[in-house]
Amino acid sequence: MRIRASPQDLCFDHGGGVTRSRRSRRQPGPRRSRGISKLFVLVVLLALAGAAFWAYQRYTGFADAPMAGIEQGETLVVEPGDSLAKVVGRLRASGVDVGHRVEWQSLARELGAANKLQVGEYKLEPGMSPRDVLKALRDGKVISRGFMIVPGWTMRDLRAALARNTALQHETGDMTDAALMAKLGHAGQHPEGRFLPETYQFVRGDSDLDVLRRAHEAMARALDEAWEARAKDTVLKSPDEALILASIVEKETGVADERPQIAGVFARRLKLGMRLETDPTVIYGMGSAYAGNIRKADLQAVTPYNTYKITGLPPTPIAMPGIDALRAATNPAGGDALYFMAVGDGSGRHVFSRNYAEHQAAWRAYMARYRAKNRTQ
Structure with a gap:
């Protein structure tokens, strides 16, 4: 079979031979292929950019969008050893629309919270976003509750109030007072009066023993400060005596500006060797037998706390005195009054x-x- 070549495809060399023209040796494809490749790369880049923008929009929408399903008053608990996935699962189980786990992981890495979730109980509010929740978990913004020790409470009152508090863990329920004080590191110390009345903040996981430990330390500091600032001519011989007198002052009046005056009456009686003759000590000595009134027989009974029969202070405090009562006991008001009674x-x-x-x-x-009041009623 013969192949014909057109005159345009042939050329003569100087030797008279025939060769194919240079035009016939050109490859027309490469320029077009390079153009197509550049277009393809551009399309891919645009697609990737679009996907990245979509992903960013979705991520930011997830991170800052309010989560549906959070009810007022709900809380989130993070236990020791909880992973982020477990915490998110706990949110989902409570009915909160949490989205996807991958988004939570990405947001946690962005906020530096991935491995820094702090144990505790957290308050959830309607309108909170995943970012709000993770920042709270990272920063440990746990719910803080308060337990108030009321001035004038006895140890029995204090332990009953602790037992009723359901937010605290209970470690002392089966302990005697003596065992409790030993657990606090003060074996042999009478517990009455040793816990300062004020409000103590606590978080989930704290126990009644934690609150008592802090209250005991606070009273020790307050008593030391009051004793250091005591009047030079005080009749009291020790900080313990100051605590006992302060507890009596606390029970005698709830009027703050009267406390130094009442402390002054007792201080003068002690100096003169007079009996204190104060009803709150008698009541304390009666314990559970007290039914709301003191009978003549109660006043005549000889007990360590019946200050109508004993001279000087009772052996222990009779209540938890506040700071004002401590200051009054160590710096009583001057004067010459030796008696007082209710108006x-x-x-x-x-x-x-x-x-x-x-x-x-x-x-x-x-x-x-x-009598006049009773006649008008």
Whole structure:
């Protein structure tokens, strides 16, 4: 078979031979292929950029969008050893729309929270976003609750209040007072009066023993400070005596500005060797037998706490005194009053007398007001 070549495809060399022209040797494909490749790369890059933008929009929408399903008052608990996946699963189980796990992991890495979730209980609010939740978990913004020790509470009151608090773990329920004090590192110390009345903040996982430990330390500091600032001529011989007197002052009045005056009456009685004759000590000595009133037989009973029968202070505090009562006991007001009694007008205030005759007159005035009040009712 012959192949014909057109004259345009042939050329003669100088030797007279025939060769194919250079035009016939050109490859027309490469330029077109390179153009197609560049277009393909551009299309791919645009597609990737679009996908990245879509992913970013979705991610930011996830991170900052309010999560549906959070009810007012809900909380989230992070236990020791919990992973992010477990915490997110706990949210999902409570009915919260949490989205995808991968998004949580990405957001946790961005916020530096991936391995820094802090144990505790966290408050959830409607409108919170995943970013809000993770920042709270990272920063340990746990719910803080308060337990208040009321001035004038006895140890029995304090332990009953702790037992009723369901937010605290209970470690002391089966302990005696003596075992409790030993657990606190103060074996042999009487617990009455040793816990400072104020509000103590605690978080999930804290126990009643944690609160008691902090309250005991706070009272030790407050008593030391009051004793260091005591009056130079104080009749008290030790910080323990100051604590005992402060507890009596605390139980005698709830009127703050009267505490130094009442402490002054007791201080003068102690100096003169007079009996304190204060009802709160008698009541404390009666314990559970006290039914709301003191009978004549109670006043005549000889007990370590019946200050109508004993001279000086009772052997232990009778309640938890506040800081004001501690300061009053160590810096009592001056004067010459040796008696006081309630005014009886509902104010909680007292009238102070220099001697027994004045005290008797104050008593008659009190009884007159009492009878007049009963006649009008």
